[in-house]
Amino acid sequence: MASLIDELIEILGKEEEVYNGLIPVVREKTQIIVKNDTAALQEITAKEQVAIDQITALENKRARVMEDIATVLGKEDKNLNLSTLIGLLDSKQKEKRILSELHDKLKNTVNILVEINNRNKILIQHSLEMIEFNMNFLQSTRMSPGNNTYTKNASQNSEKSLGTGMFDAKQ
Numbered sequence: 001m002a003s004l005i006d007e008l009i010e011i012l013g014k015e016e017e018v019y020n021g022l023i024p025v026v027r028e029k030t031q032i033i034v035k036n037d038t039a040a041l042q043e044i045t046a047k048e049q050v051a052i053d054q055i056t057a058l059e060n061k062r063a064r065v066m067e068d069i070a071t072v073l074g075k076e077d078k079n080l081n082l083s084t085l086i087g088l089l090d091s092k093q094k095e096k097r098i099l100s101e102l103h104d105k106l107k108n109t110v111n112i113l114v115e116i117n118n119r120n121k122i123l124i125q126h127s128l129e130m131i132e133f134n135m136n137f138l139q140s141t142r143m144s145p146g147n148n149t150y151t152k153n154a155s156q157n158s159e160k161s162l163g164t165g166m167f168d169a170k171q
Helices: 002-035 038-073 082-088 093-143
Strands: none
Touching: 002 038, 002 093, 038 082, 082 093
């Protein structure tokens, strides 16, 4: 059991490092979104994907170790989470303290990431709304039926307006 706890501590430590390494990346992503730099956004997303792949691998290892710990303790693995395990480690104060600290660090780091990602999500939504507004505006000006000016006698003036298209063909 001690080796399983040590393995769990090692996995959680690595997870915390990866999550902590993501904080500057998502903060940089915020600046990139504000600047509307799509090329840099693709690059930063690739960096995030590498971290996500690492976290996924670590999470799979952590889940296997937690299943093994649950088996040793005679508990159902679905009911055993890190908080429950910490509560069960009364005889191993050192491991209990280390797991508690890792739990708190992970929780704080993930909360920071969630906050920044929510901000990024809002920025992206605003950007998409602005793009949609601009597209609707361009489409409506392109679809307008020419010149809507009237003469003194309230009849529509039928002069052809120039340049109502969306693109200039004289390039």
